[in-house]
Structure formats: structure tokens, C-alpha cells
Amino acid sequence: MAVTLTPSKVPVTPARPVRDRHHRGVSRWVVLALVTLGALVMLVPFAFMLLNAFKSPGDYSSGGPLSWPTEFYTKGLRTYWTEVNFPLKFWNSAVIAGSVAVLGVAVSLLNAYALGIGRVRGRLWIVGLFLLANMLPQEALIYPLYYVAKQVGLYNTQLSVIIIFTVIQSAFGTYLLASVMGTFPRSLLEAAALDGAGKWTVLWRVVFPNLRPTLAVLLIFFFIWTWNEFLIPLVMLIDNQTQTIPVALASLQGDRLMDAPTTNAGALISLVPAILFFLIFQRTLARGITAGAEK
């Protein structure tokens, strides 16, 4: 559930004339070897997963988890794909995460406009309240939400999850954007006001275009965070038609269908979108962060 910003360009100081005694020593190779070993240990679980996702159950039971597959077996992948109706799960996850990202950013923007630029009274307390809300354990909200959703017919609908996460994510977004807008150049606002622009026009014509990089970063965070969420979708979405990718995989745990190769195949399929998003978004994230820093 933790996704963070990753400036994709690694912070590396450009080569500079080094008269360092380490430069030609062996110690730097020892350090490199140790860190590389650590990195490989990090990747071992992925290697195990890949190795066994393409292994037939017979192969697995005779050769065990470490054996090289005797054939390139894709039936595990196909079984998981069709049994859980993966395209539908993907669609569900995409609809929920996409809607939350857009709505969450919109709500954060409106809130932060009032707090960061409008500077309404008591704003520090309000921002603190939003920050605190983002830290609350979801267990402290889940039962009343579950109960009310059942009463009003929102139980087992994606809408319920969308509404809940829009608010939870925008609590963080409000905190972040309010602090960014607090440093918004007043001269720009005053110039627009002199031109007779109303608050609504200023928001869309002045503030929004200037904050676009930050909003893009926020949009991506909300998307990935929501995509990876578990507890609330687990409680709210109970059937095959509505479940998200992580919930679908978790609710098959221990099922007869899920022999070791199928489990790995299912995990592999479930991880691919997250890795793809990460690769796609890396550039935007890096740009957004630099844009924010160079203000």
C-alpha cells in the first residue's frame, strides 16, 4: 500500500575530479558486491514466482519449486485468467482507481483552494484534521460504513468504494495541496482579480494551470494507492462481478483451484498491471517533482 515518489533520474553527482584514495581501491568493489547481493535477494521471490508460473502441476510435484520447467506451460495462466474472469477484475480495479484518482484530485483542489489561497479562518486546524483523517486506521470507520452501505443499497457496489476512497485520498491531497497553494505567488492572483476575474475563474485559469504538474503526481499516487488497497474492497465487494484484482486473488487463497503453479500464475498476472503503471508513470512523477522543486 505504500507507493512513493521516485524521481527516475538517479541522484548521481556528475563525475568530478576525484583524488580519492578509494577510487582505485578494492573496497568500492566489495561495497558494490554486497549491495548487488542485497538487490538480488530482493528479486529472488520474483524469480521463484516466474519459474513456477510456467510450470505444469505434474512438473511441480515431481521436480519441486526450484526445478527448471520441462515445458513452457501456460495453462496455469489461462486457468487463472478465465476462472476469475481477469479482464473483468482488471476493469473493476481500473474503474475504481481511475474514478478515485480524478474525483480525489478534484475534491482536494477545491478544499485546498479555500484553505491555501482563500485562507479561511481556522485553516491550520482544518488542515490538521484532514492530515489526521488520512492516518486513521480504516477499522475505525469500516463497520458503520459497511452497515450504512447495506441500508442504502450501496453494499457490493463499486460506487461505495469510490466514494470512500475519494474522501480518504483527498484528505491527504488537501493537506499536500494546501501547503503548495500557501506559497502560490499572490501577485498572479491579484493581477487576475484586477482584471475582474471571479474566484471560480481564478481557480481554473490561474491556479489550476500552474499546479498541473503537482496535480498529475497526486493523480498517479491516488490511482496506485487505490489500486493496491485491500481492507475496504475486501469488506465492501463480495462477488465476482465487483471484486478488484487483489481481493480476487486473496479470496481464492486455499481454494482447490489454486495449486502452486496456478497461485504463482495468478500472482504474476495480478502484479503485471502494477509494474506497468509504475513504468508508465515514472516519467510523469519525475517531471512533476522537479517542477515542484524548481518553483
Add this chain to the structure above:
Amino acid sequence: MAVSETVAATPPAATPTPPAPSRRRRGRNAAYWLYLLPGAVLFLLVIGAPLVGTLYLSLTKWSGIGDPRWVGLDNYQQLLQDDVFWASFRNTVWMLVAMVVVPTVLGLLLAAVLFDVIGRRFKPRTAAALRAAFYLPQVLPVVVAGIVWGWILRPDGAFNSLLDAVGLGALRHDWLGDPGTALPAVMAVMIWVQIGYPVVVFMAALQRVDPELYEAAEVDGANWLHRFRAITLPQIRPETFVVALTCTIAALKVFGPIFALTRGGPDNATNVPSYFAYYTFFKKLQVGYGSAISMVLTLIIVVVAGIFIWMQARSERRDRGF
């Protein structure tokens, strides 16, 4: 939960206090309340009201059907005598070790080494590739990662096969099924999940540090460890605060990995408050009792977050020379 990032470190900017607002100005600002309205209504519906609801339910006995029966503080009294409750909080302390202490310390070292040694003495791409390997687990749905780990640590899973292959077959074990090893095994998985976050944040933070500081120290003959302690640590203290706070909150709230790996078992050896509350709500149908667990967890999180923010503010004040 959501872990935030360095950007969040900046507290809402202190505004240069404007001269006493004229009546007209105050009236103008009041119109901004309209923009807060949708957010405020949603906030009250989805966070405010349910939180009050859980507080109320924690003072009742209720199975979810019929009417809750008021019992006052009974649930909280019962909690104090509940071994599972205490066990779950003991395990939380271990989660703090696995998700805050170890990743922060290891992350500091790794980031410093990647930035300072590997980034400068080798190609930048090398540092980038290594960093990506450490960060990868952070982008995955943690539940899915938990399911893969659950299979790896099974009696017939990959880890035991690996032990066999390297001649340590005598150590074969049901890692998650034995109350003695389940918690260390879960902790190891959590370190794997968490380590990339501090590495990435600290590496970004190191970019801020003026390279001349290091050069001056090198000229003075300070070795790597000296420079790490005298320059790196103090310079990136703000990021360390943010990492420690967000990891602490995440550790207190941890749910998904426990659900995927052990469901709190065996024999509550890996139970945590968050899973304990979920189980009490939805499996045991003791809504009042589950609410009391949730409220205690909420209280702890609020207090911990408060302490962190207070400490951060104090250290910032000290930096400014007071």
C-alpha cells in the same frame, strides 16, 4: 495505507501575517467557504460520522442485527483482560521493528552507499538499477506479494527447497505454521516490503546536500563513516522524520500482509490489532468489541502522530537557532 512522501514534509506554509483584515477582506475570504463545502460534507459522511459511530458502538454489545445494547465501558474492561488483545499489541511492537527501525537504519546505509560510493565511483545507471531492485516490492499490491511469500514459506515451498539445495536441509521448517517462527518470518517479509521506501526517499534527500560539505570533510581527512555521521545524518533529518512517521503509522495499521500470510495465526502468534478488529467484526460478529479494539488503535495512532509532529516542530525550531 498510504505512505506519503517528502513533499509532505513541508507544513502548510506559514503565511506572512497580513495587516488586520479589513471588513471587506474578511467578507471576501468568507466566500471561499463555498469551495470547502463539498469536501466538508463528504468528509463528515465518510470519516466524521463513521468515526463517531464506531465510538458509540464500542460502548455497546451488538452482533450487527437488531439494536445495539448499551454496556458503557465493559468492552474496554474486557480488552484489558484479553490475552489476544495484549498479544496483538506485543506483535505490533515487533512490526515497528520490522517496518520502521530496520528499514530506516538499513535504508540510510543503503541510500548513503548507493549515492556516495556506487553513484560516484561507478556508472549512474548501476545505482539506478540497484535502487529499482530495492524499490520494486513497494509498487506491488502488498496482498499479492504476501500470497507469493506465503507459498515460498510453506513446508513444501521454495524456501525449504532452497535450503535443501544448499545442503541445509536439516533446517527445513514450516516457517509460517510454527508459532515460534511465524512472527520472525512475517517480520522478514515486512522488511522486504518496506525497505525500498526509505532508500528512495533518502536518496532523493541526499541530492539536496551540498557536495562541497563532503569535499571539505574529505580534505580534512574525515573517513566515510565520519562524513556519514557528521554530514549525511543531520542534513537529511527532515526526511528521516517523515519516513519514521509514515512507516510507524503503516506498521500500526498493518493488515493486508497478515491477512495474506497467516490470518493472525498460528495461535495468535502474528495477530495484530488491525486484523484482530477485522476478525472480531466480521467473523465473530462482535461489533461492539471490535469497535473498542479499533478505538484503542485509533487513540494510539493519534498520540503517536502527535508526538512525532511535536518533535519535528521542536527540532525545526532548534535548527533556526532557539
